[in-house]
Amino acid sequence: MKWTNQAWEKIQPIYDSILQMPFIQELQNGTLALDKFQFYMQQDSKYLEHYGRALAALGAKAKDNQMALDFFEFGKNALIVESALHASYFEEFGLQPHAEIPMEPVCHHYVHYLKSTVAYDPIEVAVAAILPCFWIYQEVGNYILQKETANNPYQKWIDTYSSEEFAEGVRKAQYYADLMADNTTEALRKQMFEAFVKASQLEFQFWNAAYTNRIW
Numbered sequence: 001m002k003w004t005n006q007a008w009e010k011i012q013p014i015y016d017s018i019l020q021m022p023f024i025q026e027l028q029n030g031t032l033a034l035d036k037f038q039f040y041m042q043q044d045s046k047y048l049e050h051y052g053r054a055l056a057a058l059g060a061k062a063k064d065n066q067m068a069l070d071f072f073e074f075g076k077n078a079l080i081v082e083s084a085l086h087a088s089y090f091e092e093f094g095l096q097p098h099a100e101i102p103m104e105p106v107c108h109h110y111v112h113y114l115k116s117t118v119a120y121d122p123i124e125v126a127v128a129a130i131l132p133c134f135w136i137y138q139e140v141g142n143y144i145l146q147k148e149t150a151n152n153p154y155q156k157w158i159d160t161y162s163s164e165e166f167a168e169g170v171r172k173a174q175y176y177a178d179l180m181a182d183n184t185t186e187a188l189r190k191q192m193f194e195a196f197v198k199a200s201q202l203e204f205q206f207w208n209a210a211y212t213n214r215i216w
């Protein structure tokens with residue numbers, strides 16, 4: 001069985017609990033309170049600018065040029081998504097100017113976990129750590145789309161993560177995770193699973209922090 005299939009089995013309970021989260025349920029039916037969405041968006045804009053850099057740094061560690069190029073592209077896309085959010089959502093949803101947003105605890109933990117993993121751990125582990133960000137968003141995006149609600153104020157956000165262009169990125173990230181896993185040791189494959197589970201828990205916590213207004 002592919003490493004990615006085994007990895008998903010390990011996070012299935014976390015993924016199931018993400019789908020049951022009030023944040024996701026209310027995002028899906030359009031009833032999510034504005035202040036919770038604002039919290040999420042503001043933290044996500046911070047997240048994206050750091051995540052984009054973590055992806056570029058991961059690319060810089062790749063031995064293979066095509067892999068480096070793909071990760072630079074992922075990093076570039078994260079920053080493009082961030083500026084697109086700025087151009088539309090920041091005004092539409094009355095968000096604070098970017099410079100005034102502090103990074104709250106869960107966002108802080110997640111971005112620094114990713115950056116330190118990329119900096120200090122083997123590249124195999126770093127690839128596993130960045131994968132839930134892609135994969136969980138695709139699955140959650142598809143889940144939300146199954147039950148579309150008319151006039152959902154959050155529709156544009158939902159559409160961002162269900163495009164074919166985005167799906168292509170997910171497939172590439174999965175491909176690299178499997179390639180790394182196939183060419184490494186059992187001990188590193190285990191560390192890769194741990195990183196994949198940890199980043200998935202942080203995805204859960206990221207939405208939970210927005211719902212419960214978790215601040216310093």
Ligand SMILES: Cc1ncc(C[n+]2csc(CCO)c2C)c(N)n1
Pocket residue numbers: 044047048051074075077078081132133134135137169203206
């Ligand atoms: C907390 C958090 N996790 C994942 C994403 C989704 N995401 C952000 S950048 C990117 C891939 C590169 O463009 C993906 C899938 C998000 N927005 N916020």
